[in-house]
Amino acid sequence: MSGIRRRTVLGWGLGFAAGRALAQTGTTTGTTTGTTTGTTTGTTTGTTTGTATGMTTGTATGKTEPVFRPEKDASLRLLRWSGFVKSDEELWNANTKKFTEATGVPVNVEYITWEDVRPKAALAANLGTGPDIIMGWYDDPHIYPQKLVDVSDVAELLGKQLGGWYDVARTYGYSNRMKHWIAVPVGGTVECLNYRTSWMKEAGFDQFPKNPDDLLKLFRALKAKGHPGGFALGHAVGDGNNWTHWVLWTFGGKAVEKDNKTIAIAQKPSLDAIQYVQELYAQMAPGVGSWLDPNNNRAFLAGEIGLTNNGISIYYAARKDFPQVAEDINHAPFPIGPVGRPTELANFSQAFIFRYSRFPNAAKEYIRFMLSPDQAGPWVDAMNGYVTPALKQYQTLPVWTKDPKTTPFRDGIARMQHNGYAGEPGQQAAAALAEFIVLDMFADATVSGMTAKDAAARAENRLRRIYRG
């Protein structure tokens, strides 16, 4: 070893560095691609290739005639978010198999992490190739409506058969620009306020607050008792965006006017909302400024906090691992402020078919089949309330009543406003949400200590840019 000359060793060190550099090029040059794959860890491909063609299923319902006749030799690819509960994918795969058995159309279902669906869908839209059907989120179909198949027939048929669509579902599925349905709404992962009943009672409340002022009082009392509440103010895509939009809207604030041009965020209602949140923040558990989506779940389960906003996942995690906590948990809708009507935001998913698909009829039939009662009923039931369907008839499913703690999630879609309210769903609304404009307005005014006015002005500036032209 001692014979090695300095330059040799230097060369070795450089080789090492160069190797690192090469290994890093994914993130160095192509920030975007390198990272997406980094986060797409949980990609599982559940393939359901039915071989039986034209078999009779033998089920009691056994509908033989498809409403939309699939093309000859059709096969489908579906890209959707991976299930929040295991039973989701199990039932979805089983229903898909039923579809294949009934129609002979094989369907390849690919599940990816929910946040990765948007970039993949955008890629498919831009390239003009990819899955036939994508189950995306929020504004996705409104970003490239001209590239999507008109699904008015499916949407109207399902609406007629199943009690109609909630208003917000129609807003998400129907394109005012195209004057037809561009997506079939599936449902939303509704959020409620999760609280510990015993601690709420200890804090002097028999019932969960119905307005923001009482909610603030509850936060105060809970903090005094050592069981503070907490809402995420970090870049928590789901939890953080959901509660901050609720509070903005419930005070009558909005990002943009109905014309989808005039920015309205720096007006009085927003400032009221910000002041309210400043008071609320003072009563919250420490550290909410850094909370991402999982933080409140584990803080709640560990008994560190007594109140937070979340989907039903905390409750089911508790039922599995902390039964005595589960016993004590209950759920309530978000309180209603000066605006006088519910103003919740929740992740909302819809299915859309790309025009490049060679089998649009098969795709329509698949969506119709999967959202019909024989399939969607057991699917929604099995998910234990994680996803609330967008069709009103599914309110009557047993899942919403067999455990009263799931009931508040049943009407979540009815309590929702669409992302981008009071403007239209579309690229601008999607960008504002993805950039956490509303969430960061509240974080600026709390975590960063800005005044309400400055925080609102900063949000307004960015929104002007997003909604320009």
Place this chain on the structure above:
Amino acid sequence: MARNGHGGWLRRGGLSLDHGPLLPTLLLLPSAVLLGGLLAFPLVLGVLLGFKDATIGSEGSFIGLENYRYLLTDPVFRITALNTALYTLVTVLFKLALGLALALILNQRFAGYRFWRSVLLLPYVVPTVLSAFAWWWILDPQFSFISWALVKVGLLGQNINFLGNAVLARGSLMVANIWRGIPFFTVGYLAGLQAIPKELHEAAAIDGASAWQIFWRITWVLLLPLTTILTIFSAIFTFTDFQLIWTITRGGPANATHLFVTLAYQRAIPGGALGEGAAIAGFTLPFLALLAWGALDALRRQE
């Protein structure tokens, strides 16, 4: 061996590739195509994209420097620029100092030195996403074991809010980055140290030089060229750090911890503002080019 060998068989085969530009061109062609196709071409496309107002739904039109002009007025972008500069400067300095110190220690022959040398590599070997998750837990406002231990022994009344305010969040991320980057310097320096002839140290010691003098006048001077290169490479990796930030804070709270690449990603991919995202990435190019030029220059001087 290669030189002798190839001269022989090439000439026997009737080819005269030994002279003229044909052979070097042929040999370079595959890498040129690879680098050109996979790096240069997308890079040019990316730069061009920065001059357009393209979004995910639309091609966009050419708007010249408008994206750049806007970004200079955007408070979030300004914070990001400051963050990136601070993050790179501070962490590289610490990584260099600590990496060198560790290398000096590990360069000694003590019991189990081989073991410790391999332990040292761990932060570097663990995939960044995994170590970022570990740090995320370490810095958790409710469940940080650091907070827990300090509260348990009575040094603190409550948990440390590591990521919940701008200053602490920046500092915490820097610590995580430093932890991860030290081995890069240590390994480089270890190699450099072993290449310094022992005779130099022995001669200096015989002449009565103190340990500090030996380090400062001999070791450090001989390590300088290596230092330049290690620093530049480390600066490039740090400047473009993504995974650590994205896993731990996603640029929050209130955009306090964004770096150029995380902001570019947030605006371009989930946000759909492709042109603006490309322009943010465009801002990094002059710095990266300067660093790359520095690295190449240092290499040339070594030759």
